[in-house]
Amino acid sequence: MIAVSKLTKSYSSTVALNNVNFDFNESTVTAIMGENGAGKSTLLKICAGIINFNSGEILVDGYSIVKDSIKARKNLGYLPEMPYLYERLTGQEFLLYISSLRGLENPEIEINKLSDLLGIKRFLNNEIGSYSKGMKQKISLIAAIMHKPKNLLLDEPVWGLDPLTSKTLRIFIKERKNTTIIATHSPQLVEDVADVVYFLKQGNIISYGAVSSFIKKNGNIENAYFSEAD
Amino acid sequence: MLETYNIILINSFRNFKKNIISSPTLYLLFSSMMVFSIFLIGYLTLFLIKNDVPVSLNDVFFIILFLFIIKGSNDFYNYFTKSQPLTYSLSTQISHFRTVFEIFLIVFWIQLGLWVFFSTLYNISLIIAGISLSYPLIYLNFTLGIMLASVLGTVIVLHYFSKKKYRLIPVGLILYILSQYNDIYSVLILLIISFIYLIWSLRYCLDSYQYVTRKDRKKEKTQVWISGIKKAVFYKEITTLWRERVLSSIIFSAVFLGFGAGYMSRFGVENLLPESLQILASKISPESYAFFGIYVLTIHGAVFTSLSLFLNEEQTIWLIRHLPVKMKTIVYGKALAILMPFFCTIPFIAYFLAFNPGKSLFFLIWFLIFSYLAGIIICFPLGAKYVGKKSDILLLYSVSLLIFIVLGVFFAINSILEIFGFSKYILYVLFILVEIVLLFISFKISGYFLEIRYKNISS
Numbered sequence: 001m002i003a004v005s006k007l008t009k010s011y012s013s014t015v016a017l018n019n020v021n022f023d024f025n026e027s028t029v030t031a032i033m034g035e036n037g038a039g040k041s042t043l044l045k046i047c048a049g050i051i052n053f054n055s056g057e058i059l060v061d062g063y064s065i066v067k068d069s070i071k072a073r074k075n076l077g078y079l080p081e082m083p084y085l086y087e088r089l090t091g092q093e094f095l096l097y098i099s100s101l102r103g104l105e106n107p108e109i110e111i112n113k114l115s116d117l118l119g120i121k122r123f124l125n126n127e128i129g130s131y132s133k134g135m136k137q138k139i140s141l142i143a144a145i146m147h148k149p150k151n152l153l154l155d156e157p158v159w160g161l162d163p164l165t166s167k168t169l170r171i172f173i174k175e176r177k178n179t180t181i182i183a184t185h186s187p188q189l190v191e192d193v194a195d196v197v198y199f200l201k202q203g204n205i206i207s208y209g210a211v212s213s214f215i216k217k218n219g220n221i222e223n224a225y226f227s228e229a230d
Numbered sequence: 231m232l233e234t235y236n237i238i239l240i241n242s243f244r245n246f247k248k249n250i251i252s253s254p255t256l257y258l259l260f261s262s263m264m265v266f267s268i269f270l271i272g273y274l275t276l277f278l279i280k281n282d283v284p285v286s287l288n289d290v291f292f293i294i295l296f297l298f299i300i301k302g303s304n305d306f307y308n309y310f311t312k313s314q315p316l317t318y319s320l321s322t323q324i325s326h327f328r329t330v331f332e333i334f335l336i337v338f339w340i341q342l343g344l345w346v347f348f349s350t351l352y353n354i355s356l357i358i359a360g361i362s363l364s365y366p367l368i369y370l371n372f373t374l375g376i377m378l379a380s381v382l383g384t385v386i387v388l389h390y391f392s393k394k395k396y397r398l399i400p401v402g403l404i405l406y407i408l409s410q411y412n413d414i415y416s417v418l419i420l421l422i423i424s425f426i427y428l429i430w431s432l433r434y435c436l437d438s439y440q441y442v443t444r445k446d447r448k449k450e451k452t453q454v455w456i457s458g459i460k461k462a463v464f465y466k467e468i469t470t471l472w473r474e475r476v477l478s479s480i481i482f483s484a485v486f487l488g489f490g491a492g493y494m495s496r497f498g499v500e501n502l503l504p505e506s507l508q509i510l511a512s513k514i515s516p517e518s519y520a521f522f523g524i525y526v527l528t529i530h531g532a533v534f535t536s537l538s539l540f541l542n543e544e545q546t547i548w549l550i551r552h553l554p555v556k557m558k559t560i561v562y563g564k565a566l567a568i569l570m571p572f573f574c575t576i577p578f579i580a581y582f583l584a585f586n587p588g589k590s591l592f593f594l595i596w597f598l599i600f601s602y603l604a605g606i607i608i609c610f611p612l613g614a615k616y617v618g619k620k621s622d623i624l625l626l627y628s629v630s631l632l633i634f635i636v637l638g639v640f641f642a643i644n645s646i647l648e649i650f651g652f653s654k655y656i657l658y659v660l661f662i663l664v665e666i667v668l669l670f671i672s673f674k675i676s677g678y679f680l681e682i683r684y685k686n687i688s689s
Binding site: 074129 | 545
């Protein structure tokens with residue numbers, strides 16, 4: 001569970017997030033939608049403890065990302081928008097390295113299972129520098145979920161993935177019992193997996209609620225997005 | 231016309247401006263070190279003239295040519311081979327030849343700009359020293375050499391990062407001819423030939439664009455899980471250093487420098503150095519040879535490697551920041567990794583002593599450890615502070631000169647103590663102890679720089 005209260009973040013004179021509040025509950029898949037530069041990725045980066053913010057409070061499972069940063073990050077998985085990885089390591093070495101940092105015991109079983117599921121297993125012994133965007137995305141995704149985090153932050157998770165992996169990922173997200181936050185531009189993904197959706201515009205929440213109620217009111221999420229954005 | 235050329239220049243200029251505004255201290259340090267080093271070379275020229283040491287212009291020409299070939303290759307590699315944004319230019323209706331030629335033009339003008347800037351500063355330092363200048367033809371010859379270096383640097387990258395490396399053979403031939411004939415007419419003719427060779431090479435430019443090889447590392451022992459964060463960071467860094475051939479290059483430097491410095495201090499410099507430098511070299515003491523050898527090794531093993539450990543995290547900093555790990559622990563893991571390059575420098579002592587058995591083993595070991603630790607103490611916090619912000623060449627150059635000054639001072643102290651007959655051993659141990667304390671402070675500061683600081687948050 002992640003609670004965000006009165007969060008403000010600005011880059012020089014540009015306000016990325018303006019005094020916003022979010023409640024990302026357990027067993028709930030929450031989608032964040034909005035135009036480019038609305039603050040979606042910034043929100044996820046702040047929740048993951050990667051970037052600083054100006055004011056507000058972030059609690060991950062009750063732990064402050066500022067005061068108890070290590071405890072807060074313990075049960076957190078994060079998939080960035082651009083998966084920059086260590087190019088000189090192989091996929092296998094990279095995943096083992098991340099599991100060592102996370103203190104996971106016998107991670108090979110989980111790595112094998114997930115890499116097989118995502119169709120990246122046969123490339124695991126190649127250096128990441130030779131991977132395509134989608135392959136890097138898959139490795140990054142395994143790194144984000146292999147410790148079975150209670151809180152999962154996914155920034156454009158299906159971007160660059162092949163249709164089969166994209167479908168597998170949708171099923172995985174749908175079946176998760178814990179907190180999942182997805183920043184995306186895809187209305188279809190929101191309809192497929194999300195329970196709640198927030199619409200952001202220029203760092204402000206313009207609307208939020210259950211996906212089902214938005215669909216009921218507007219027909220689909222795409223119409224809801226345009227209707228709310230106006 | 232020149233769309234790619236203009237856009238890259240504008241982008242580079244804006245990046246440069248932004249960097250200066252965001253880190254004025256670093257740029258001030260870099261600029262002052264740059265001016266300092268040029269005036270140092272000017273002073274060295276004065277010293278050579280005053281001591282009637284004839285300087286061979288051929289040697290100077292080749293040193294400058296070599297440096298500019300490296301710079302040209304590096305620039306072309308960054309602007310072309312590994313450039314992602316270039317995909318947009320290459321996918322338009324404009325011919326690939328024209329687009330890549332525009333990138334060559336950027337490299338060409340950067341090289342010439344640097345040459346004009348540095349040679350002007352050097353000339354100013356000579357005028358200040360009272361040396362009369364009248365060598366327009368030599369200057370023109372050197373300028374043609376810089377142009378040649380830009381062309382050669384570009385073709386080296388074009389063919390080295392392709393499957394057909396045999397196309398590099400003409401580069402070797404051109405350099406060989408240049409070593410035999412480097413008067414102004416020869417350089418001009420070679421420049422024209424190289425330019426034709428470049429035009430031919432540009433037909434195959436896409437062979438090297440974003441060139442990657444898929445290397446299967448299934449059989450390597452690194453594919454295992456490692457218990458403990460520091461150990462895992464250590465293994466990851468060592469694997470990277472090994473695969474990027476940093477460790478092997480340090481071993482090579484240690485053997486080469488140890489052999490060279492040992493041989494020259496023992497048997498003199500006949501047949502090894504050009505005649506012009508033999509008089510100067512004969513005046514240098516064995517300790518000074520050791521000093522220069524250890525200094526170069528420190529720059530390679532401690533300074534370059536320490537900075538790389540942090541600056542290579544430019545794009546991947548998100549990874550270590552989102553994990554439940556203290557940055558201090560990551561820093562200690564990196565500190566363990568920096569031990570390995572140190573072991574690679576040890577052959578220097580063995581090779582140096584093989585030629586100078588009477589020299590103090592204790593001093594050599596002490597000075598190597600002292601220099602290496604000084605390099606780490608300075609570079610760790612700087613590397614951590616500038617992760618993802620600055621190019622390593624800027625820091626490398628500034629820190630190299632700083633280390634030169636620090637080591638020079640301590641080397642002078644050592645010589646003074648020797649003259650006055652003080653017992654140095656206690657001081658040696660004391661210096662190392664002080665460095666160990668500073669080392670831990672340096673790690674602490676590095677961890678602090680890597681960590682996100684939330685101190686200004688208001689709730």
